[in-house]
Amino acid sequence: MPPIFALVDCNNFYASCERVFAPRLEGKPIIVLSNNDGCVVARSNEAKALGIAMGVPEFQIRPLIRAHQVQVFSSNYTLYGDMSQRVMETLEQFCPDLEIYSIDEAFLSLTGFTSRNLTDYGRTIRATVKRWTGLPVSIGIAETKTLAKIANRIAKRTPDTGGVFDLLACSDRDALLGRVPVEDVWGIGRNHTRLLNQHGIKTALQLREVDEQWIRKHLGIVGLRLVMELRGVSCLDLEECPAPKQSLTCSRSFGHPISTLAEMEEAVSSYASRVAEKLRRGRLAGTVMTVSLTTNEFKEGPQYSNSVTLNLSVATDSTADLIKSSLRGIRAIYKEGYNYKKAGVILTSLVPASQTQADLFDAQDRVKSKRLMSALDAVNDRWGAGTLHYASSGITKRWKAQFQHRSPAYTTDWAALPIVTA
DNA sequence: TCTGGGGTCCTAGGACCC
């Protein structure tokens, strides 16, 4: 049976999540900012219409924000993560074969659903998600994932589709592909766009017709797959079981520049703690740690960035171990005389925690450490992240990122439940 | 004053082995 994919994508996801809990903002421009309230990472349609671009720094659009009373939110990942889960659970009711592709997107396999009118089925899905979660979605349907992405884009931009577009049921496919700029094709980024444009390839339709040898040479195997997908040959399967994670990162910009080793040690050790928590949550342990730091490239003055990779010799998920290594790393690369903007801790060579190798020369009491970590996680789950933490992570944390416009955790914290007044 | 964070996959080139 030939495969059929649907791509379901939440419209302006973060902005829409904020609006669900602030219905007075219906029809108003909304933006959501990145960590530290740095850049715009989500915009409602009204904000897009004002010309606010994705990724612009907030300080550059302040006059626009004031002039049009744009509603500004800091990002609230607890809220978005919970809303995402509700959307995915709803989709599962309609189609058990589902791949959660990102926080706001899922691919469904509609292979074998052809006895139905797929556009109608999509409309039912869309209406149900809206009713159960309050969030608007768009749905694109086609015989490959890459084409489903394009169908989704058409659904989103063409109001009379009612938010659902089935490329299989469409008679003028070539005309539509001819209107899709090549940079909007899934898998074509800035650099490939430049290369393709230099060779006169400007649309999805033109990309589809490119010679296979040429594409293999210039865009590699990934590019070749992409072209085949545009031709309707499915090369990317639905991946229902996510592959095990290969790396785990905590990297953050500071609330203000750091210029002392002591403060840098605090930050890095708190990032290492965060990585340790994520490891334990995923029942993983890590063997190789990379610690990095960097100054602010947007500023004048001397720049420095560096990283160091440490082999931990034994896979671990212990906060104490990881802090110790992160401090060793940061001391190796820290140089006096710079204003640092950001640091990070990355763990790689991850293995399931149950399969960690015992090291004969490892003198530590692993059982004791494990009990300590369980207690630490339990307290922080119950009383809030960071209730218990290692002293090396600092008490004042002056370097921590700022969130001036954060909305409450409406759906995950009893104290923040929205209140309905009659 | 103020510019995010967290991932994956592929490729080219070097080291090493036989």
Place this chain on the structure above:
DNA sequence: TCTGGGGTCCTAGGACCC
């Protein structure tokens, strides 16, 4: 004169994604 070649593993860097 003229000095192999193929396979594997590892790593750094590039490109892309949301």
